[in-house]
Amino acid sequence: MSSVLYDTPGPGARKRNALLSVVFVVLIALVVWFVWQKMDDKGQLKWSLWQPFTTSEAWTTYLLPGLGNTLKAAALSMVIALPLGAVFGIARMSDHRWVRIPAGVVVEFFRSIPVLLLMLFANEFYARSTGVTSEDRPLYAVVTGLVLYNASVLAEVVRAGILALPRGQTEAAYAIGLRKGQTMTSILLPQAVTAMLPAIVSQLVVIVKDTALGGVMIGYTELLNTRSTLAANYANVIQSFVVVAIIFIVVNFVLTSFASWLERRLRRSKRSTGAVLGAEDMEELNPAAVGGTFGSGASDTI
Amino acid sequence: MFDFLQGYDVLGAFWMTVKLTALSAVGSLVWGTLLAAMRVSPVPLMRGFGTVYVNIVRNIPLTVIILFTSLGLADIFGVTMGASDFKVQGFRLAVLGFVAYTAAFVCEAVRSGINTVPLGQAEAARAIGLTFGQTLRLVVLPQAFRAVIGPLANVLIALTKNTTVAAAIGVAEAAYLMKSMIENEAQTLLIGAVFALGFVVLTLPTGLILGWLGKRLAVKR
Numbered sequence: 001m002s003s004v005l006y007d008t009p010g011p012g013a014r015k016r017n018a019l020l021s022v023v024f025v026v027l028i029a030l031v032v033w034f035v036w037q038k039m040d041d042k043g044q045l046k047w048s049l050w051q052p053f054t055t056s057e058a059w060t061t062y063l064l065p066g067l068g069n070t071l072k073a074a075a076l077s078m079v080i081a082l083p084l085g086a087v088f089g090i091a092r093m094s095d096h097r098w099v100r101i102p103a104g105v106v107v108e109f110f111r112s113i114p115v116l117l118l119m120l121f122a123n124e125f126y127a128r129s130t131g132v133t134s135e136d137r138p139l140y141a142v143v144t145g146l147v148l149y150n151a152s153v154l155a156e157v158v159r160a161g162i163l164a165l166p167r168g169q170t171e172a173a174y175a176i177g178l179r180k181g182q183t184m185t186s187i188l189l190p191q192a193v194t195a196m197l198p199a200i201v202s203q204l205v206v207i208v209k210d211t212a213l214g215g216v217m218i219g220y221t222e223l224l225n226t227r228s229t230l231a232a233n234y235a236n237v238i239q240s241f242v243v244v245a246i247i248f249i250v251v252n253f254v255l256t257s258f259a260s261w262l263e264r265r266l267r268r269s270k271r272s273t274g275a276v277l278g279a280e281d282m283e284e285l286n287p288a289a290v291g292g293t294f295g296s297g298a299s300d301t302i
Numbered sequence: 303m304f305d306f307l308q309g310y311d312v313l314g315a316f317w318m319t320v321k322l323t324a325l326s327a328v329g330s331l332v333w334g335t336l337l338a339a340m341r342v343s344p345v346p347l348m349r350g351f352g353t354v355y356v357n358i359v360r361n362i363p364l365t366v367i368i369l370f371t372s373l374g375l376a377d378i379f380g381v382t383m384g385a386s387d388f389k390v391q392g393f394r395l396a397v398l399g400f401v402a403y404t405a406a407f408v409c410e411a412v413r414s415g416i417n418t419v420p421l422g423q424a425e426a427a428r429a430i431g432l433t434f435g436q437t438l439r440l441v442v443l444p445q446a447f448r449a450v451i452g453p454l455a456n457v458l459i460a461l462t463k464n465t466t467v468a469a470a471i472g473v474a475e476a477a478y479l480m481k482s483m484i485e486n487e488a489q490t491l492l493i494g495a496v497f498a499l500g501f502v503v504l505t506l507p508t509g510l511i512l513g514w515l516g517k518r519l520a521v522k523r
Contacts, residue, residue: 003342003344003421004416004419004420004421004424004442005342005344005416005424005438005442006434007434009344013344017344017346020348021346021347021348024345024348038379042378042379109498112459112463112501112505112506112509113463113498113501113502114463114466114477115463116466116467116469116477117466117480117494117497117498117501120477120480120481120484121484121494124484124485124490125490128490205361208363209361209362209363209365211363212365212366213365213470215365216365216369216470217469217470217477224365224366237374237378238374241369241370241373241374244366245362245366245370248361248362248363248366249361249362252360252361253357253361256361
């Protein structure tokens with residue numbers, strides 16, 4: 001194994017690495033032992049606190065409905081944000097300045113505001129100005145906040161996806177006499193959407209994580225919110241946090257793996273133009289890199 | 303028109319946001335760089351630890367981590383972070399949570415920066431007889447550092463926005479104040495605009511300056 005930082009290890013380096021490994025294992029073991037001791041001191045290792053998670057009641061009453069609501073809000077947000085993002089992404093590439101600039105301002109504005117502010121605002125707005133019932137309001141507010149933010153992020157994804165296509169695609173379309181709209185809808189968009197798929201799936205991870213905000217701040221009954229009801233019922237705060245964290249990790253890990261599988265598959269396929277937007281590209285999607293007009297460079301994967 | 307601002311310390315709330323951001327940024331830069339060093343080290347065990355840490359922490363919502371620092375660490379394990387009063391404790395716990403979370407992203411940014419340096423650079427450095435230390439100091443790190451600025455700027459901006467999550471454990475920063483103002487005052491739209499503008503003012507210059515710097519310093523290949 002050779003990298004830019006070090007050579008393939010020789011006998012001396014191998015000995016040193018082995019020594020470092022031993023030291024590191026001891027350090028980790030110490031930390032684990034310390035945490036274990038602390039848990040034991042506070043009586044957090046008692047089986048009775050973990051036992052509820054082996055019963056079906058904890059899952060059917062609390063965790064699964066919570067997870068269901070988390071996924072529902074995430075899916076709704078994605079489904080609404082995607083077409084909205086496409087519209088804004090295409091508008092930002094318009095030849096007309098009066099379309100391009102307002103679209104750019106809107107996208108950059110919503111990208112530089114925290115999702116939580118959007119959710120809080122939407123929640124209050126629905127409460128005062130619309131007839132949304134108070135049971136439905138948290139879902140509406142969470143989805144609105146997520147849609148506004150993620151549509152602007154997806155707008156950048158769409159733009160990057162279209163810009164990643166080879167120039168020849170547009171030129172060939174013009175050469176056979178297609179108009180600008182036709183070129184976009186029948187040549188560029190279909191290819192860009194395929195190229196964007198991995199990026200869109202990894203954006204889903206961000207959306208799933210952000211739904212948790214709605215649970216704590218505006219009372220949407222998603223996974224983190226039902227966790228507190230569960231913990232109040234069984235008096236197992238630490239344990240419920242551990243289980244909920246594991247559920248989130250599993251869901252997001254599945255999504256991430258799916259995204260990278262898609263990316264590999266698309267990169268291999270012979271039929272595409274080779275333009276693929278993966279998770280790595282998402283991290284670089286700041287306007288400074290793509291040459292946007294109003295660069296705030298809000299990162300999208302966090 | 304702006305008389306609704308009276309009685310609320312909006313600037314103070316944003317100052318809290320800035321403090322949270324600055325402290326967490328420094329902490330996560332240190333911890334994240336350490337993690338990145340582990341992830342690119344020749345010791346397989348350290349590489350494994352770095353990978354596991356990053357993949358676990360990245361997939362947990364920040365809200366879960368922040369809430370856990372308060373409800374788990376403080377309430378059950380009695381971790382007070384050396385603070386006597388509740389407000390200071392919440393602030394320090396939030397910083398701890400942000401550092402633990404953001405470090406994973408800093409690690410990935412730094413690692414991707416190191417990975418942009420082509421292998422040929424190190425090979426060429428060795429070929430002209432530079433020692434390991436010289437290779438690292440004169441050839442690899444200067445290029446890696448320049449490539450890292452852009453991605454790190456993105457992490458910083460995201461961190462600024464993420465500090466609003468501290469409102470979940472009652473730290474009196476911008477989102478926390480906005481929540482109480484928006485519930486008690488009539489001018490919903492204006493309040494939203496004021497706070498949105500505050501964040502635009504905080505994040506826009508960071509993105510512009512660091513983005514420009516990153517582009518300027520980038521190694522042209």
